[in-house]
Amino acid sequence: MDIHPTLIAQIKKHLSEFAQHDPGALALWQSISHHYYSMERDKRLTEHAFEVSEKEYQELLNDLRRENDLKQQSISKIKAVTLALDANSSTEHREGEDLLDVIQFLERQIVKTKILEEELLQAKEIAESSSKAKSNFLSVMSHEIRTPLNAIIGFIHLMSTEPSLPTQEDYIKAINISSQNLLNLVNDILDFSEIEEGKIEFLYSKINIRTLIHEIKLANTFRANERENRITVMLDEELPTYVLGDEVRLSQILNNLISNAIKFTHRGHIRIEIHKFAEGENHQQIQFVVKDTGVGIAPESKTLIFERFTQANSEIDRQYGGSGLGLSIVKKLLELQGKDISVESEPDKGSTFTFYMDFGKCPEEEITLSPNEDRSSQHLAGVKILLVEDVYINSVMAKTMLKNWKAEVDLAENGQIAIEMCLQKNYDVILMDLQMPVMDGITATTKIREFDPHIPIIALTASSSYETQNDIKACGMDDFIAKPFNPYVLFETIKKRVMRVV
Known part of the structure; x- marks a missing residue:
């Protein structure tokens, strides 16, 4: 008989020997023992359930703590972001505020951002309108200034092809030089805005380098003579007769450099050197050098001279004048072609400006004039x-x-x-x-x-x-x-x- 040990101990303690072995009581003891076993099993199950519940409770509690920590970290990060967006927003944060408060603050920030975006869009439209108005103004000014200049320069050319007195020839040359100088200045001023924005398009055509340099030298000789300067040109014998490039922009670069050299040189020498530097299958690279014996440039001013509207120092600005655009335009025009310009100079010893430019090779069928043909x-x-x-x-x-x-x-x-x-x-x-x-x-x-x-x-x-x-x-x-x-x-x-x- 399987009687629960606790029941056996109680029977032995409280009943006589006869009662312990009474066959009639055996069924009673078995029934009571069954209840003891059931109670013991229920107790174990209850204890196990409590143990499981306690474990789950602790795990749930730990999860809640982690979630709360994560929430606080999120709130702190969101606060940091809002402070980065708006330094003045710190006055709107309070200690102990929950995520809902921060979300409401972010909603206010989003509204502010949308208002700011609308204002920026309006400002952009105003700027574009202003830019368009400026572009239209420059276009009108270009037309109004260049139209009479076209007649002046054209008639000067016609006069130079007709017989005239020797004194008149000198006058015609002087007028031509002055008109070309005026044209260069007009080009600098009217083109500057588009050059800065990179909107210049280079138009390639056949260029006779020797003829172009001769004309540029002639255009600058009168002003050089005024300052008692001498201009010489040295051309590499290997220079091609014709190349393909933008003659207008090349002339603009060289005229600005030569004009600048003349302005800062008195009773001196301006030397223009042009060398064939390299050659490829379809292109030729040519080196251009403009040297002068003028006032020179201090080392600390070498980069400053390429800034717009800027001279090396205020004394130069007062003494020599000028718009301060020439070298800036030169640098911009070269940069738009993937090139740069270098300068070597010493105060009172002169300056040397050097740049390289690539040109296309001119097909033989495009060459209609020989170098010396009239x-x-x-x-x-x-x-x-x-x-x-x-x-x-x-x-x-x-x-x-x-x-x-x-x-x-x-x-x-x-x-x-x-x-x-x-x-x-x-x-x-x-x-x-x-x-x-x-x-x-x-x-x-x-x-x-x-x-x-x-x-x-x-x-x-x-x-x-x-x-x-x-x-x-x-x-x-x-x-x-x-x-x-x-x-x-x-x-x-x-x-x-x-x-x-x-």
């Missing part, structure tokens, strides 16, 4: 040209120049008349001004392209902005010449387009 002997005999120009003095000048080259020239005063004339007569080339009454050159070109997609149309415009150049390409024009134009560039451009048509 350009004035060239002609456009038999070439039918439609000149579209509304400014009378410019039309007279351009028409005279073209007729001197033996071209056949008709004049249209605006784009509408040009369209009507193109419908009535076949032309070899159209020279199209852009800003005209009744119909502008862009609109006229677009309409002409609808019935004649092949005739060469060359833009002649006093506005050379980036936007204008994009408009010229978009409307279907073939080429672009900025006013005031170099007569030889005009001749070569027409000749090139006529040869392609033929």
Whole structure:
């Protein structure tokens, strides 16, 4: 018989020997023992349940503590972020605040941010409007200034091709030099904004390096003589006759460097050196050096001189004047072509500016003139040209120049008349001004392209902005010449387009 040990002990303690072994009581003892075992099992189960509950409670408590710690850390980090967003927001935080308070604060910050975004958007729109207004103003100024300059420079060229008295020749040269200096200054001022923004587009054409340097030297000789300076040029014998590059921008760089050297040199020497530096399959690299024996530059001012509107020191500004744009424009134009400029200088011993530029090789079929050939002997005999120009003095000048080259020239005063004339007569080339009454050159070109997609149309415009150049390409024009134009560039451009048509 399996009697619970506790029950056996109680029976032995409280009952007689006879009662312990009484067969009639055996069933009672077994029943009571069964309850003892049940109670013991229930007790163990209860104790186990309490142990499990305590463990789960401790685990749950630890989880809650970790979650609370994480919550506090999150609140602290969110506070740190809000403080980083707004240093003044610290006054809005309180010790012991919960996540809901921080979220409400963030909501207020989001509202503030949205208001700020709207204000920034408005400011951006105002800035863009201002930039557009500035661009339009510069475009108008470019047209208004370059248009009369175009007539001045053009008529000077015409006068120089006609017989004149020796004294008149000197006057013509002086006027030409002065007009070129004025043009360079105008180019610097009007181009500066677009140069800074990197909106300059380089227009590549055939350049005769020797002829270009000769013309640049001639343009600067008069001013050099005024300061009793001497200009010499040293050209590498291995220089190619022609290269492909942007003649206008190269001239702008060299003129600024030479003009700067003349300004800071008195009774001295300016030397221009040009060397062939390297050659590839399709390009040639040329080194340009401009040396002077002028006042020189202090070491601490070498970087300062390339800043806009800045001179090496205030004394130079008062003594020599100048806009302070020249060297800045030189550096910007070179940087836009992936190049740089270096300077070596000592006070009172002069300065040397050096830069390198890559040029394309000029195909043999593009070479129409030899280095020593007189350009004035060239002609456009038999070439039918439609000149579209509304400014009378410019039309007279351009028409005279073209007729001197033996071209056949008709004049249209605006784009509408040009369209009507193109419908009535076949032309070899159209020279199209852009800003005209009744119909502008862009609109006229677009309409002409609808019935004649092949005739060469060359833009002649006093506005050379980036936007204008994009408009010229978009409307279907073939080429672009900025006013005031170099007569030889005009001749070569027409000749090139006529040869392609033929």
